[in-house]
Amino acid sequence: MTESTGNTAGPGSAAGSAAGPGSAAGTGSAAAGGGRAAQLRSSGLRPGWTTGACATAATKAAYTALLGGEFPDPVVITLPKGQQPAFALAGEELTPGPDGPAAMAAVVKDAGDDPDVTHGAVVRATVRPGAPGTGVVFRAGPGVGTVTKPGLPLAVGEPAINPVPRQLMCEVVAEVAAAHGASGDVEIEISIDNGAEIARSTWNPRLGILGGLSVLGTTGVVVPYSCSAWIDSIRRGVDVARAAGRTHVAGCTGSTSERVAVAEYGLAEDALLDMGDFAGAVLKYLRRHPVDRLTIAGGFAKLSKLAAGHLDLHSARSQVDKGFLASLARTAGADEELVAAVAAANTGLQAVQLCRAAGVPLGDAVARAARETALDVLREAPVAVDVICIDRAGTVVGRCEPRTNRG
Incomplete structure (x- = not known):
């Protein structure tokens, strides 16, 4: 269940944020301070964004378009530690559909300087209206795995979208719904281009996550490791x-x-x-x-x-x-x-x-x-x-x- 991706200044760059993970500010000696942040500065490595952060940005853009007709680009989200990165959209589509309207937005994952099999992967969120009172329902689209064995933080049969990314997506749904006077009852389908092929290079099949990758992240930030x-x-x-x-x-x-x-x-x-x-x-x-x-x-x-x-x-x-x-x-x-x-x-x-x-x-x-x-x-x-x-x-x-x- 490996995380990461990274372009020099790709779609996941921190445009508009005060000091995003990709910021070069402060690189140098850890003597300027201690702890996790100082270690990252002293490493000289550029962080990136998790698949969970990318899926959240794509979800916010898609749901905004579903309710308002326009895709925000770039789209800004708030991560658990307060960072507000802006993500450029790599694709967008608004369709009426036989069963009701749907909106799809795509983001390219940038994992900074971390060597990761998902670097450069296209993460897509398709948002559709849900039945009244159902809240947020998650679906695994192409390239996202499904849990088939116990022992993971998700029930068997659930899409392999981890708890923190789910929470982040629920938060942006609530934010957008409140801005448009909507109920927030939606179905979110997350897919990752070529995810099934990429997943063969991870431990997902051994863990019983079949059909694709996991949508991961606890802070939204990929900490790079050299x-x-x-x-x-x-x-x-x-x-x-x-x-x-x-x-x-x-x-x-x-x-x-x-x-x-x-x-x-x-x-x-x-x-x-x-x-x-x-x-x-x-x-x-x-x-x-x-x-x-x-x-x-x-x-x-x-x-x-x-x-x-x-x-x-x-x-x-x-x-x-x-x-x-x-x-x-x-x-x-x-x-x-x-x-x-x-x-x-x-x-x-x-x-x-x-x-x-x-x-x-x-x-x-x-x-x-x-x-x-x-x-x-x-x-x-x-x-x-x-x-x-x-x-x-x-x-x-x-x-x-x-x-x-x-x-």
């Missing part, structure tokens, strides 16, 4: 935290786990390290440049890879080991029936859900095992490590207390 640039930015983040006198830092796999770490410990921005997939980079640098405490926070599936000994958590370089999870579940008290169910789970999320329902603390077991991997890498560095595992909604599903190799 291994060398991002690892360097992690090191600069540690340097900034130490220079500011921070004794407790958090290495987070993404924005949701970052929010959890802040909520749990009240950490300052310059104590936050955007670890992403590079757990090894954080640990190896802290081994040479220690702080008193490191919290590792991230999604359960990613941290289960760390628990299994992987230091690069990217899906292309490590996978969730269900057999390993099954062995941890057995150790945590699962009976053999549950152990077998964990081993056969479709995703790590499904495995932890099965165990939580049975009262088996698999999440805590994964957190402890991830802590042991981290301590092995830190060797004798005087760094106490604790781990927090979360689900996609940011709910803590596993954790362990801080421990150091010296105590």
Whole structure:
């Protein structure tokens, strides 16, 4: 379920926004500040927009045309963190149709400098009036997958349009409906040109998402990853935290786990390290440049890879080991029936859900095992490590207390 795309100044550029993800402002040393934003500036890489952001922009343009007869171009949307990018339309069509009117708008996905299989893909939204009282109904058009297995944040049979993009599209529908005095009862069909072919290069078929790609994104912004640039930015983040006198830092796999770490410990921005997939980079640098405490926070599936000994958590370089999870579940008290169910789970999320329902603390077991991997890498560095595992909604599903190799 890979995200991304990117043109130098393509249709997804941040025209009209104060400082869009593609802005070059601030590139340079992370010493100007700390945390996620400073790491991105120091990497020198240009961010882009997720398929979810593109689908939201296309939906807003199409629904506006359906109600008012004109497509806004460019079309501006508001993302969860307040950015307001403007998207140029790559296509538009307003048709009466045998079953009522329909409007289609298309946006080309720009993922900035992130190497991604969906870069340059055409994301289309077709909006039709819905039956009164039905609200917003999502459909998978050509090139968008359908969920066929449990364990994902969507029910079996649903279009593979993730929760945050759905929320963003519902918000723009409500906005446009209010402006035109409409009910907001619509059917939204999202399609991606050549999506079925592109999806063969992703993990979607193995996860039971069939027929195309997933529409993804939690912030609307694609954070680009060049291994060398991002690892360097992690090191600069540690340097900034130490220079500011921070004794407790958090290495987070993404924005949701970052929010959890802040909520749990009240950490300052310059104590936050955007670890992403590079757990090894954080640990190896802290081994040479220690702080008193490191919290590792991230999604359960990613941290289960760390628990299994992987230091690069990217899906292309490590996978969730269900057999390993099954062995941890057995150790945590699962009976053999549950152990077998964990081993056969479709995703790590499904495995932890099965165990939580049975009262088996698999999440805590994964957190402890991830802590042991981290301590092995830190060797004798005087760094106490604790781990927090979360689900996609940011709910803590596993954790362990801080421990150091010296105590």
